[in-house]
Amino acid sequence: MCMFLLYKAPKSHKPNDTSILHTTPLTPYTMVADQNPVAVVMIPLPLQGHLNQLLHLSRLIATHKVPVHFVCTTTHGRQVKLRVQGWDPNTISTIHFHDLPIPPFACPPPNPNSTNKFPSHLQPLCEAATNLRGPVASLLHKLSPTARRLVIIHDSLMSSVVQDFVSLPNAESYTFHSVSAFSIALYISEKVGEQIRKLIKPNGITKISLSFEGCFTPEFKQFISVQHEYAKLSSGRIYNTCRIIEQPILELLESEARSANKLLWALGPFNPLESKRFGSKLPKKDGGPVDRCLNWLDKQASNSVIFVSFGTTTSFSQQQVNEIATGLEKSEHKFVWVVRDADKGDVFSDNNNNIIRVELPKGYEDRVKDQGLVVREWAPQLDILAHPSIGGFMSHCGWNSCIESMSMGVPIAAWPMHSDQPNNAVLVTEVLKTGVLVKDWCQREEVVVAAAVEKAVRRLMGTNEGAEMRRRAVALGTNVRKYVLDGGVTQTELGKFIAHITR
Structure with missing residues (x-):
């Protein structure tokens, strides 16, 4: 029997309702002698561009001898391992793959003749993936006693799935944005968007519109809105970028994060960099x-x-x-x-x-x-x-x-x-x-x-x-x-992140 059947997730919480920390307890947390300092749980959205980034981040964190639990649907766990490039996931023994079932969902083919290129045929999958909430809650409940701190890193579009972490006294979550810091900065507020426009063209003239017009279907906008509400429960945000690429943008986002009492980490690029181009x-x-x-x-x-x-x-x-x-x-x-x-x-x-x-x-x-x-x-x-x-x-x-x-x-x-x-x-x-x-x-x-x-x-x-x-x-x-190599700024930032979650 799948373990998630043993646990019924509590009623959905409002993201700003801090009383849930006391009103929806799970089995009491117990210290054990053989605990790890920290265990990391990765929760990707099961679309290739999202899966790939968090699998690469799992590798980076695992190299610091931190156990990582990569949680996905059965089908998409198989998909991401089959398609991974640059390294063999089987060589990282501290990555544990958890392939969990979800209910059947509509699986229409893509429409090549649509004038709107948003892949609306994938929305049923995204909706179905939110049913991972129960299995994920059960897994977190099981993992919580194995580590002094349980760290959940979740895709921003899977925020509702991890909401029950608040019931665990040793758990904290971090929202991963699978897009550029630049794009997120434009999305979060008009004020930040105006600051970005000035960075691009101080005279206010730009050939390209900075907006999200025509980028999503109304249905997917609603899906994003629901998930981003639950992201407010997290302790900070993680980006697959580095400061050499987006330093001014990251500074704007850090200012916004501080105002919300959040942390910000730029840990990328996640993808391996060893290659024939550079000698190996x-x-x-x-x-x-x-x-x-x-x-x-x-x-x-x-x-x-x-x-x-x-x-x-x-x-x-x-x-x-x-x-x-x-x-x-x-x-x-x-x-x-x-x-x-x-x-x-x-x-x-x-x-x-x-x-x-x-x-x-x-x-x-x-x-x-x-x-x-x-x-x-x-x-x-x-x-x-x-x-x-x-x-x-x-x-x-x-x-x-x-x-x-x-x-x-x-x-x-x-x-x-x-x-x-x-x-x-x-x-x-x-x-x-x-x-x-x-x-x-x-x-x-x-x-x-x-x-x-x-x-x-x-x-x-x-x-x-x-x-x-x-x-x-x-x-x-x-x-x-240079930023990614040992001693580089990104490597230092990743080291700081590891130090933070193992504090």
């Missing part, structure tokens, strides 16, 4: 599509290839795929293009999930075989970005992709689709100046024609302007890696 190779896979892709890249000149990938939640119409194909071909630059459908709620629900639903133009792959490589399987993005032949990245600007690209020193051709991505595109193109914009957000419902794709590729890969962006991206990546 990431772990070899089993000779499948990963090796095929990397072997092709090995034959290309340094900085000559643009990597084209739009993440796990983007679906394109047949018309848009044709335009991208034509634009890449006409650019006359080398490319690796990931052509696959968006994830469904359950990526294992059928055998065709990772096969594209649309066709490339007739004879396309034969025509471009000397110019480009089409990848239809799950792509080793971290390995690809780390390869020395990669000189640019056409991306949707999801935060995983942005932070991986920045840490590897690769400039971005920004093509945002939804959520935080439009604001991340502003960060890349206007603040850091390490990229070009493929498409203005105000034109988000329009098809991007081949000429625009061609222009963006040529601008990034074949002009002096693009070379200067590449120089800035390389410098940024160098500084980011």
